[in-house]
Amino acid sequence: MSVPRYGDLPVIEALGLPHAWDVWGREDNLGTLNHLTSARVAAAAAEIATGQRFALSLPSDLIDPPLFGRKPMTRDVFAGSRNEWDERFDSVYPQAASQWDGLLHVRAREHGFWTGYTGDPPDAGGRLGIEHWSHGITGRGVLLDIDALRRARDDWDPLTPEIVTAADLREAAAVQGVEVRAGDILCLRYGWGAAYRGLDAAGRIAMADTPTFAGLEGSAEVAEQLWNWNIAAVAADNPAIERAPGDPAVGSLHRRLLPLLGFALGELFDLDDLAAACRADGRWSFFLVGVPHRVPGSVASAANAVALR
Template sequence: MGDVAFDDLRFVESLGLHCSWDVLDHDLGTLARIGPEQVAAAARLVRTGDVFALNLPLTEPDPPLFRRDPLRHTIFALDRNNLDDRLDSFHPQGSSQWDGLRHVRAREHGYFGGYTEDFTPGAGPLGIEHWAARGIVGRGVLLDVGHHRELLGDPLDAFAGDMIGAAELQEVADAQGVALVHGDIVLVRLGWVTAYRRLDGPDREEIAQRPRASGLRADEAVARWLWDSGAAALGIDNPTVEPIPGDAAIGSLHRRLIPMLGFALAELLDLDALAQACADDGRWDFQFVAVPLGVPGGVGSPSNAVAIR
């Protein structure tokens, strides 16, 4: 699939946003940028065979964010010799997750590709099952913004609502000596999961009631940087990609990226162990593998992701 520059994408005047509806497969979105060539090249990045799971337990964050109910896990006997289990109040986007293309719409313009109908369960356009059918496999690149800030003596407060812009993302990539190429899965570590793990019970309760996070600046420059880098997906270790609370004057990065550009977004990834390994040997790229749940018509999915070095 050939690249179209961000500034050459169709511009929707009433939203003031660019869209890739005429460029990408509607069910795959930016994942269409990953082909056999990118998958094979990613396999060649495996050197030590070390595997890093990038997922929090399904029960974290605890308490759940955004008014979700806690996951309930029941184990029961099928008979004397066999057990089964059941999950209730299971929110596929309650922990480490993929935001699918049904997750966000752009007002009257609809979801990615211009779909304006109200979606219902079952196979159909933009459902997460289209991602599950092929998996998400490619070259992963970690940009450790948190570590970079520490090296500069300007630590990032993961809960302060700070905004990381396109220039800083490029600065981190340059400092790490890594170049993004077409089809990359870009992972950004801010240190939100690290900071969350340090919280005691009352502070976690407060975060659940009033979520706070630093994140990527929700402006056109970040959308342009991600698109023109050739990224096939973006993963991050905070709950929302963009800061919480947001800034209405800047806009919504979710709206820019999901319904307009078709980006696959992963949130609340556990990147700490991977980041340490990358920092230890200076190798910031790896094979990335994820298989979303094949829920027909699904809006999102647990991330189910690993990095292989």
């Protein structure tokens, strides 16, 4: 089907922001994952050339203390019988580590979630829960190494609120010689994961108290670029895809992308080893598989993602 360009989308006048609620119909539960057609997924399998496999999820206990006021996960391992062991997890926050943000995560104020749904998540009755994505966020992945691009150009620090613009995205693709295609899963490496691993205990506590990091600008220009690429999802190695703190005068990229444009968003992805492999042979595309959990009505899921080259 033909998808309208960003500039042709209708605007919610009270917000001054465009929405795509009628592109796939008001009962849609997939958002931009509609771009993952069977033909595109089948074609993406050709990206597997060497058989290399990369886990894209961070260790579950790496982010410590957890960000955004979440509690640490606890794990109890106990004997189920004389010869069997079992375990129980408590305080499990799907968004505390590598994750997919679902379409019930952010709403556009009183105008609603994706497609204009205005109820609260507990009352959604099957609408917009992340279980609709559990068949797989699967297709051609493309990695843009923003960290490498910006370090070659200026004093880049992924632990400061540096902005990444739409022009940066285009430049990174051009420098790397990779084409972003319709249906792609775009992965953005800011270098946040490596920088976080380098923090001492005091630095990690400070990050949890006041999360500060580089990321995409929350602008209409960035939303336009992502939408017009017709990509299926965006994932990044930082905690929010966009920078924090953001600029209220520019606006929230989450609000533009999730409730209004229906984007699948991945956060806190572990992209360092994958980037090193891509850099070694100059091939920045791969086959990506992410499987959100099948919990009805869930607002988010652990990433459960791997890349195959």
